[in-house]
Amino acid sequence: xxxxxxxxxxxxxxxxxxxxxxxxxxxxxxxxxxxxxxxxxxxxxxxxxxxxxxxxxxxxxxxxxxxxxxxxxxxxxxxxxxxxxxxxxxxxxxxxxxxxxxxxxxxxxxxxxxxxxxxxxxxxxxxxxxxxxxxxxxxxxxxxxxxxxxxxxxxxxxxxxxxxxxxxxxxxxxxxxxxxxxxxxxxxxxxxxxxxxxxxxxxxxxxxxxxxxxxxxxxxxxxxxxxxxxxxxxxxxxxxxxxxxxxxxxxxxxxxxxxxxxxxxxxxxxxxxxxxxxxxxxxxxxxxxxxxxxxxxxxxxxxxxxxxxxxxxxxxxxxxxxxxxx
Amino acid sequence: xxxxxxxxxxxxxxxxxxxxxxxxxxxxxxxxxxxxxxxxxxxxxxxxxxxxxxxxxxxxxxxxxxxxxxxxxxxxxxxxxxxxxxxxxxxxxxxxxxxxxxxxxxxxxxxxxxxxxxxxxxxxxxxxxxxxxxxxxxxxxxxxxxxxxxxxxxxxxxxxxxxxxxxxxxxxxxxxxxxxxxxxxxxxxxxxxxxxxxxxxxxxxxxxxxxxxxxxxxxxxxxxxxxxxxxxxxxxxxxxxxxxxxxxxxxxxxxxxxxxxxxxxxxxxxxxxxxxxxxxxxxxxxxxxxxxxxxxxxxxxxxxxxxxxxxxxxxxxxxxxxxxxx
Numbered sequence: 001x002x003x004x005x006x007x008x009x010x011x012x013x014x015x016x017x018x019x020x021x022x023x024x025x026x027x028x029x030x031x032x033x034x035x036x037x038x039x040x041x042x043x044x045x046x047x048x049x050x051x052x053x054x055x056x057x058x059x060x061x062x063x064x065x066x067x068x069x070x071x072x073x074x075x076x077x078x079x080x081x082x083x084x085x086x087x088x089x090x091x092x093x094x095x096x097x098x099x100x101x102x103x104x105x106x107x108x109x110x111x112x113x114x115x116x117x118x119x120x121x122x123x124x125x126x127x128x129x130x131x132x133x134x135x136x137x138x139x140x141x142x143x144x145x146x147x148x149x150x151x152x153x154x155x156x157x158x159x160x161x162x163x164x165x166x167x168x169x170x171x172x173x174x175x176x177x178x179x180x181x182x183x184x185x186x187x188x189x190x191x192x193x194x195x196x197x198x199x200x201x202x203x204x205x206x207x208x209x210x211x212x213x214x215x216x217x218x219x220x221x222x223x224x225x226x227x228x229x230x231x232x233x234x235x236x237x238x239x240x241x242x243x244x245x246x247x248x249x250x251x252x253x254x255x256x257x258x259x260x261x262x263x264x265x266x267x268x269x270x271x272x273x274x275x276x277x278x279x280x281x282x283x284x285x286x287x288x289x290x291x292x293x294x295x296x297x298x299x300x301x302x303x304x305x306x307x308x309x310x311x312x313x314x315x316x317x318x319x320x321x322x323x324x325x326x
Numbered sequence: 327x328x329x330x331x332x333x334x335x336x337x338x339x340x341x342x343x344x345x346x347x348x349x350x351x352x353x354x355x356x357x358x359x360x361x362x363x364x365x366x367x368x369x370x371x372x373x374x375x376x377x378x379x380x381x382x383x384x385x386x387x388x389x390x391x392x393x394x395x396x397x398x399x400x401x402x403x404x405x406x407x408x409x410x411x412x413x414x415x416x417x418x419x420x421x422x423x424x425x426x427x428x429x430x431x432x433x434x435x436x437x438x439x440x441x442x443x444x445x446x447x448x449x450x451x452x453x454x455x456x457x458x459x460x461x462x463x464x465x466x467x468x469x470x471x472x473x474x475x476x477x478x479x480x481x482x483x484x485x486x487x488x489x490x491x492x493x494x495x496x497x498x499x500x501x502x503x504x505x506x507x508x509x510x511x512x513x514x515x516x517x518x519x520x521x522x523x524x525x526x527x528x529x530x531x532x533x534x535x536x537x538x539x540x541x542x543x544x545x546x547x548x549x550x551x552x553x554x555x556x557x558x559x560x561x562x563x564x565x566x567x568x569x570x571x572x573x574x575x576x577x578x579x580x581x582x583x584x585x586x587x588x589x590x591x592x593x594x595x596x597x598x599x600x601x602x603x604x605x606x607x608x609x610x611x612x613x614x615x616x617x618x619x620x621x622x623x624x625x626x627x628x629x630x631x632x633x634x635x636x637x638x639x640x641x642x643x644x645x646x647x648x649x650x651x652x
Contacts, residue, residue, distance in 0.1 A: 096429060099524075103425055123526060147645070149475030152527040180527075194526065198425075200449060201478040201506075201521040202646035319473070320528035 004029055005039040006070050009048070012060040013074045021057030065133055067113050067243045075248035081109035081140065081255040082248070088112070092119040094139040095196060095210050101141060102198055102206045108143040109255065113247070120212060122192050123181065128212050131221055134232070136213040136247055140254060143206050144262045148199045151207060152319070153304040155181050155195040156273050157261050158209050161253035162191055163276045166233060168249045173236040176278035179297070179306050179323055183213075184278055188231035190214050209254070215241050267302055274299070279325060284308060286321040293318060297325075330355055331365040332396050335374070338386040339400045347383030391459055393439050393569045401574035407435035407466065407581040408574070414438070418445040420465040421522060421536050427467060428524055428532045434469040435581065439573070446538060448518050449507065454538050457547055460558070462539040462573055466580060469532050470588045474525045477533060478645070479630040481507050481521040482599050483587050484535050487579035488517055489602045492559060494575045499562040502604035505623070505632050505649055509539075510604055514557035516540050535580070541567050593628055600625070605651060610634060612647040619644060623651075 002010070007029055011020055022040075026033045040058060044050065047064030063071060069085040076082050084107060091097050094112040096119075101110060114137050120128035130137040144154065159177045166175045166183070173185050183191035194210035214232035222230050233241050261269050274280060279297045286293045286308060295310040306318040328336070333355055337346055348366075352359045366384060370376065373390030389397060395411040402408050410433060417423050420438040422445075427436060440463050446454035456463040470480065485503045492501045492509070499511050509517035520536035540558035548556050559567050587595050600606060605623045612619045612634060621636040632644040 099425070099429055103422060124529070147475075148477060148523070148525070149473075151474060151525070155527050196531075197474070197523070197525050197527070199474070199477070199523050199525070201481050201523070203450070205522075 004031060004035065005042055008036065008039050009043055009070045010074065012048075012050075012058070013063070013070065015060065017059060017061075019053040019056040019059040024057065066115060067136065067247065071244035072247050072251075075245050076251065077248070078109070078252050078255045080107070081142075082111050082251040083107075083109060085111045085113060088114040090114060090116050090118060093117050093121055094137055095121065095194065095208050098139040098141050098208045098210075099196075099198070102208070106141050106206075108141070109251075110141040111251070112139045112141075113137065121210075122194055122212065128192070130212065131214075131217050134217045134221065135215050136211060136243060136250075138211050138213075138247065140209045140211070140251070141206055142209060142254075142258060144204065144258060146204055146262060147202065148197065148204055150303075151195060151197050151199075151204065152180065153261065153266050153269070154207055154209065154258070155193050156266075156300075156304050157257050157269050158193050158195065158211070158254060159183060160269060160272045160276060161250055161257050162193070162211065162213070164253045164257075165246055165250035166190075169241055169246045170233055170237045172238055175276070177273065177276050178325060179277065179279040179300065180304075180320075185231055185233070185236045187278075188229055190231050190233060190236070211250075215243050215246065266304055270300060270302060270304070273304075279306070279323060283326045285324040285326060286318050287324075288318060288321040293321075297323075330357055330361065331368055334362065334365050335369055335396045336400065338374075338376075338384070339389070339396065341386065343385060343387075345379040345382040345385040350383065392441060393462065393573065397570035398573050398577075401571050402577065403574070404435070404578050404581045406433070407468075408437050408577040409433075409435060411437045411439060414440045416440060416442050416444060419443050419447055420463055421447065421520065421534050424465040424467050424534045424536075425522075425524070428534070432467050432532075434467070435577075436467040437577070438465045438467075439463065447536075448520055448538065454518070456538065457540075457543050460543045460547065461541050462537060462569060462576075464537050464539075464573065466535040466537070466577070467532055468535060468580075468584060470530065470584060472530055472588060473528065474523065474530055476629075477521060477523050477525075477530065478506065479587065479592050479595070480533055480535065480584070481519050482592075482626075482630050483583050483595050484519050484521065484537070484580060485509065486595060486598045486602060487576055487583050488519070488537065488539070490579045490583075491572055491576035492516075495567055495572045496559055496563045498564055501602070503599065503602050504651060505603065505605040505626065506630075506646075511557055511559070511562045513604075514555055516557050516559060516562070537576075539572075541569050541572065591628075592630055596626060596628060596630070599630075605632070605649060609652045611650040611652060612644050613650075614644060614647040619647070623649075 022036045025036045049062040050058045068087045091114040097112045116132040117130035117137050120130040122128045163175045176184050181193040191213040196208040198205045216234045217232040284297045293316050295308040298307050298309050308316050348359050348362045351362045375388040376384045394413045417440040423438045442458040443456035443463050446456040448454045489501045507519040517539040522534040524531045542560045543558040610623045619642050621634040624633050624635050634642050
């Protein structure tokens with residue numbers, strides 16, 4: 001159920017800056033003018049700015065800087081994903097919140113977003129910096145009918161969705177995928193994916209698709225030692241990005257490619273992935289739990305496994321590793 | 327830290343029914359006699375029965391009927407498993423409690439036990455009946471260094487541990503394993519295993535080994551329609567089983583076989599499993615998500631997959647199914 005406040009916000013977000021009178025809102029929503037006034041106060045507290053146009057009513061001057069449900073909903077064109085969004089100013093980790101929601105039966109496509117995380121994590125429990133209000137620190141709960149050993153493939157599906165969404169809202173760069181879970185722009189890391197799962201031994205109950213995306217940070221927002229390896233969409237694009245439009249696009253592609261993957265398998269995704277990869281054809285150094293493999297990344301298999309041709313011509317399969325592209 | 331109350335209980339549990347004076351306990355534990363008296367009251371409220379032997383002190387007459395931490399600890403001989411036990415009179419599901427504990431970093435071998443569950447579940451979210459105080463409704467959190475696709479093998483490791491523990495405390499029957507997750511006695515179901523996991527796409531964070539074991543139910547405790555298919559250890563043994571001793575044995579075998587599996591792989595477990603299986607060599611009907619496969623169960627592979635030879639001689643691999651042994 002959309003609240004009255006959200007309905008008012010929705011009207012303003014789709015009014016293209018035109019004024020709407022309090023009386024008109026009261027009539028449309030069947031509440032008193034006093035109620036409308038109270039909700040307008042609440043929206044201003046949420047960070048939305050309005051001015052008053054004489055005899056015409058309120059006009060939305062500036063959106064909240066927050067990535068809240070209504071702003072995303074305005075741009076969303078999905079059947080399931082993002083229909084329920086939990087937005088927080090601050091959480092320990094959106095993955096941890098999502099685990100709790102899964103425990104309580106959260107539906108396929110449920111989203112958790114935070115303006116910042118105090119304990120954001122990447123793969124292997126590595127810490128992840130979640131700059132306040134600048135990125136997309138988000139977990140999407142998906143419930144595809146796939147087996148636990150297929151979960152790594154969903155990381156690749158997600159990577160493809162991310163580069164498509166980035167390319168839809170940015171024109172000055174071409175993002176690329178570094179196997180298995182990083183998105184690079186001009187060789188610098190812009191986003192990471194953390195895929196977790198809750199599963200029975202032979203059946204996935206839910207995947208938690210965590211995405212940490214640097215969107216609107218400026219170079220000065222990154223520590224000096226990261227300048228050569230980290231970037232944001234805004235730095236590379238040259239202007240600020242509307243996070244809500246970007247998230248709506250991403251959810252659209254994730255649903256679309258996720259459904260293709262579940263129905264048709266990994267092969268169609270493999271093609272999209274290869275087209276966006278910056279790993280294939282390069283000389284790489286892969287550090288796995290057991291060994292370091294060096295050689296040319298020749299491709300990924302039809303199950304998403306990276307294949308590396310070593311100096312002596314042997315092809316080695318890499319299921320999980322940190323990759324250094326040389 | 328063991329509490330004073332637990333230390334007192336420990337003394338009585340290991341005193342073989344001999345009396346211990348309040349003064350002696352006060353001296354040993356460096357507390358007042360009043361404190362000892364208060365803890366004795368609390369133990370009686372927990373369900374322990376004592377009598378008083380003139381001039382000699384308290385004597386433990388009857389243990390609590392609960393499967394609490396101290397009773398198990400008295401019999402435990404493990405390096406890690408069961409060193410932290412969360413015991414509840416009633417929970418929704420020990421698996422759900424374990425998920426919460428994992429979120430908070432619970433150690434390898436942490437155990438959750440409940441006297442009853444209001445929402446116990448088997449595989450595929452099927453309901454599981456957890457008779458009050460009669461069974462072992464328990465989840466063991468383990469953190470083996472294995473990959474998500476290996477998780478089904480840990481179900482087989484657990485099955486082997488269960489039949490060994492049962493055989494240690496019962497003499498009148500030989501339990502057998504029905505692939506993949508049931509323990510049968512004389513053809514009737516006595517226990518089930520539910521293995522769940524929390525994992526990154528390529529790394530298990532924790533397995534939740536759920537075990538629902540019918541221990542002390544009498545036939546009248548089962549609904550009429552289950553009499554031909556369900557049983558308990560006590561029914562088949564002909565007498566009540568000490569649940570604490572049984573759980574301590576099970577945790578011992580689970581740790582032992584789990585460590586062998588992680589270090590040496592599935593091959594040594596496969597041998598133990600086959601020796602205890604009632605599925606191999608039988609005509610079976612396997613219902614998978616996609617099809618029904620009928621034929622002779624010829625064995626399990628070195629990765630724990632069931633192989634069935636169909637009427638036309640073809641060998642089919644079954645990763646996940648409901649099995650009917652005919």
